[in-house]
Amino acid sequence: MILSEIIENYTICEPVIAGDFEIFPLVSSLSVSLISLKEAESLGTAWIQEGFIETVSTLEAINNNQAGVLIPFLTQVQGGKQDRTVFEPIILPANRTERNPLQIPTRCLEKGRWGYRDSLGRRTSRKFESSPTRVAGQMAHAFMQKKDQGNIWNQVRTAHDIPVTRSYHSQTVSFVSMSRKMHERNKEMIGIEDSLSSGLNINGQVGILVAFRGRILGVELYGASNLWKSYAKESLRGFLFDKILLRSNNHEEHTDIRMQFIDDFYGFNLKEQDATGEGSLYHISSDDWQGMCLVANDVPAHLYAVKKQR
Secondary structure: OOHHHHHOOOEEOOOEEEOOEEEEEEEOOOOOOOEEHHHHHHHOOEEEEOOOOOEOOEEEEEEOOOOOEEEOOOOEEEOOOOOEEEOOOEEEOOOEOOOOOEEEEEEEOEOOOOOOEOOOOOEOOOEOEEEOOOOOHHHHHHHHHOOOHHHHHHHHHHHHHOHHHHHHOOOOOEHHHHHHHHHHHOHHHHHHHHHHHHHHOOOOEEEEEEEEOOEEEEEEEEOOHHHHHHHHHHHHHHHHHHHHHOOOOOOOOOOOHHHHHHHHHHOOEEEEEOOOOEOEEEEEEOOOEEEEEEEEOOEEEEEEEEEOOO
16 A cells, blocks of 8 residues: 555545634545445444453454445444444455354453443343444554553543543443543533534545644544445544543644645555455554554555644
């Protein structure tokens, strides 16, 4: 994969601004023929479930469609014995039925539970439901630098310990439950999300570049506009959570966020690794950036990269 070929196929549009946030829509004519997990879940044709041999670090993915299904990196699923996050972007091949499910890598986002009861005591099942939430970019950066489960739990605990999140806590220390409640009830977060929503619906849009207080937080893009539409709100919510983690950062003026991003992008190092499903998988790194990119038919099916704030 050549970085110049990627960046030349995308237009970085004028930003939508709300308070300290700038959202730059990314538009492209590139396209891959995939269904999103969210769409397939709504049809009842694909899902993620607890394995018969239950482990924290592995779940099963089912796809009864004739087409591949995209499971984005950091997809959060709720239910089973613990809420999890999917730990790489995955193209789930067609016809992976319950007789031959795909084993996918995960991490736990809920330390205080291991059983088929959720934080409210309600019965859960092997079958998970994906959640419209995402970890903050700064949390994701830490996840990718140090991939062990202990580090994941430390990041979740830190998010729970911030004063503004305390009224949204989950009894089982579930980041998924906490962040979901926060985005549904916190008036400030709802207001920012509403103000930025027009930056998620540009014709031909496949992603966003996000800046906060004059600093680039990260970029996320998908292989087709239908995939982006499935995950636009989820993507934005992850970056909005960075506002809570970076509440003391000073504003930094930059003359052109877009040019700064392009300069950073050309500095990315790509290391290919084995993909769990179909496509070619790359780990992205530089002095400040961490990310993942899954490529199918020479098109990034899912690219997610975040920049560490010093």
